[in-house]
Amino acid sequence: MSAQTAAGLEAVFGPPGDPANPFGLAAVVRADELGAPPPAARAALAAFGVGAEFVPRELGGRFDRADRMVRVLRPLGRRDLALLIGSGAIGLIAAAPVWVAGDAAQRAWTAELLLGGARLAAAFTELGHGSDAARMDLRAVPRGDGFALTGGKQVINELDRADACVLLARTGTAGSARDLSLFLLDMAGEPGPGTRFLPPFPLAVLRGSRLVGVEFDERPVPAGALLGERGHALEVMGRAFQVTRATLPGMILGSLDTLLRTTVAFALERRLYGRSVADLPHAAGELTGVFADLLACDAMATVAARSLHLLPGETSVSSALTKYLVPELLQDAADRLGAVLGARSYLREGPHAIFQKHLRDLLAASVAHTGGTVCLASVIPQLPALARRAGNAGAAPATVFRPDADLPALPFDRLALSARGSDSVASLWTAPETADLPEPIAALHKQFAAEAERLRARAAALPPRERVLTAGPEGFAVAERYAVLWAAACCLGVWRHSPDHHDEAWAVVALHRLAGRLGLVTGPPPAAHADRLHRILLDRHERRRSFDLADEPLATQG
Template sequence: MTLPAETETRSAPAAASGGPGAAARARAARLERRLGVPRTGGPAGRCAAGTRHLPPTGIEALLAEEGIAGEFVPAEHGGRLVRADLLARVLRPVFRHDAALGRDLTSLLAAGAVWAAGDPWQRHDVARLLLTGGRIAVVHRGPVRAGAPPHGEITARRVPGGYRLDGRAPVTGGALPAGLHLVHARTGAPDGPGGHSVLLVDPAGRNAGTIRRLPGARGDALEFRDRFVPRGALVGREGDGVVLALRALQVEHAVLCAGLTAAGDAALHHAVRTATAGSPGRIAPRRHRPLAGVFADLLACRAVTTAALRALSLLPSAAHLLAAAVRYVVPGLLRPGLEELVTVLGAHAHGADGPGHGAPGGLTRALSAAESGHTGAAACRSVLVAHLRNLAERSWFTEPEPPPALFAPGAGLPPLDHAALAVAGGGDFMAACLVGCARRLAAPGAAGGRTAVLAELLVAELRALATRCRRLPATVSTPAALVLADRYGLLVCAAAVLRAREAQDGAGPFPADPAWAELALSRIVERLGLPVPGPPDDVRERLVEELLHRHRDDGGLPDAAATAP
């Protein structure tokens, strides 16, 4: 094997002006056209939305033709990955069309272990594979249950010249054959801190032993039997597996939740289209509350996922906690909204042609998958629980706010550096945002109105949460701690809403309108069970008006691509 001076790539050059952001927008627009997700108005565009049903293999072939895997390869290795927020922008059309496929694509982010710690040969091999249309299958440990061994695990025992792999474990990476396997295998003691390592395995290599793919009702698995891999397959150092996985998962969590939010946008569009059928430009008053409420939840999800995506570049030493919070709270916000949409849609919940693009059913299935597994909602909730006491004692009400670029629309950011992503420490800059926004809204002459009242309630909740978290045991998770993690996740989301609203530059009338933030915060406060009257009717009416405007003038997609709301 030779290492060329330049990796051959399929990536297109950045747009002539506007840098990587403009190039990402152009690629997203092309995908929208090819997948049948319209951006322009007109009867043809509106009719096309939700009616193009490509089979999964057909969609994967289309994405391969577009070189979608190149989006997951850093630009320095010949691909198009510059920042996580720009990757999420490109993947939005995929999630709108097929949320489950979009979720499956995010498994390619596991290659972040190679970008973070792989040697030059490994990086070259992964980049070349993805840039020429190949795929990577990720083999990870099965779900861990209390008091039981992992449900599926690969062991790697040292032998002269390398390792021998045995066992079976879940695999992700799509239906197409994989050119490389990124295997998380046990190389040490079961309970040791360095018990896992990452190995890059070539399934076509002529080595001893076998690799078999085993189909299953809950997902496929790979089985290794006495499979030899050379020492050079080890990514990073032996025992680095957990740290490398946690680095890659930060990016995967944020991108996945941004995609699920985009799929929620499509489901909301489906509901608006149904609600206006037969009466263009008008929605029955009885549907205002659920539609406006779901819209507000989606805007809150967009605000917090955008913060997480941008923090990966701007604050890599502290982004891990926000990524875990987003992974936990976003599916929890989306699912009740989908239930509300089903109530609005009734018999139209699956669309005229079955459960296709835009219908809530597909997103519900993707959410179910996203909430399960070894990196699902429960695992991320556990991450939050582990940090609560330390945050209450050392971070909340003392940490400074993050740089303005974290929320400023269009502000430049450093490139994503996988190796710089920390997996512990760093404090909680989102709590600092909540406190800072509340203080500015309450300042003389600020005209904070009802938003200021809600912000102050939320800060009081953070104080109460801090008192309760300081009483938590240092090492043992309790049912009370799980409840506190739930409340903390909602406060993180509220902080993102407040800061995103504050950062609007006046480029559009709706982002600068306090109505969307007021309704989003009201729904968060309601979920927290805090005593506060509901928002006035004119707040909901403003969001319904915006929904109708987007449905009419932007091809029916209720998604503000340029800003958080």
């Protein structure tokens, strides 16, 4: 196995439970209390060559499969979300627009930086406007054969330590979408002329991150720094963000693994009424339900990442649904685990202290880059077309559900701003054939198919005011239900087509819980399947295996 794999990164950080391990969970908690990443963690990531994970293979990197990249970075999510975002995924967030719109020189330079261990920053947002890119205030005014920057950016990760930065600025005055442009800036040796960094913002979450601001006053920018065409920033970002929306949730998923593992360990040790908490029906149901939700999230993340390669014309929908629903499910699962762990869920010291750190960080990491509401809003204008063309897109290829299947190179130039009504994954619910499905799954399939038909009617009937980014409750309600249907299709597809995941128990419980979110079923999942999934959970915990679909070994003592 290559060192540049999930197992390789797991080995770099060593046994999480070893109190003497400088990258163990105890060290992560200590560093968080100091508001810093674990000492030497960044050096370890540099030695691993984490930047190469974000560079396409044709440019000398290891980015050949988005789903592989997700699995490689997931161990960071299991250890420290601040480290994952600040020293890991930020490289992808900054580089994706370059791969989408950069010229040959810009792509080569960005690849050289990442392969050499340099830091990149992504300066898109402004504190006063959040994710509303159209209202950005920072201006890039034409000056001679270049531009001059005036204005500021805030809460930008590692900006004052970055070697390069992808920055969004206003290059026009009409107040339209065509006024915004992207720039690839050389930040080495900063602050340069007309540049002043602001002190780091104090943080209550992701405390190992360093979020700073910058103010520009007529800072000169060469014409060659323009990334893509002038005035096309929103189009470039719309395509580039599909890559990050499809991959970041799968990386963050590692955090729920740690939360679940911490709670299972407590539940096995703690005894009430003559038996362990893990054996009490309510606690067992909560632990098993969270395990099923984790697997459902991984199914979504797997399909979204693989769709970038296989269904690039549809990922404006699939990536947005994933970035919306996976964090929602993770947060709900974390809250359920906190109820099982009780008072220990917020203690900042002791054997369960890692729980409160991940619980705090998960909420912030889930909205990193783009929040769920923004992602869901981007799907709403596409709902009527998705309703009209339901079933016409053709079935998704089986390989989109199979993590073991090879993938072609990611075609950045084919990522589209609109799916034009095509959603091959959701078309599964228009296929009536269920004869080859076992009874519990066949019954759920019929429920989802009927709901899909009802939802298509609702989407088609949406009035114009509910078909825009600023839609009201009805537009969002339809989009939310569509997201759950899409997640269920991912679970069913992964279970049917991936030979390593044919155990019926996880599919039944995961699908039952998603059906419950739609009000299609009530009560707990079938007892026999829930009991089997509970045994699988405890077995993985005992054998130190990951709780995701990969079922990979984790670092152990000795």
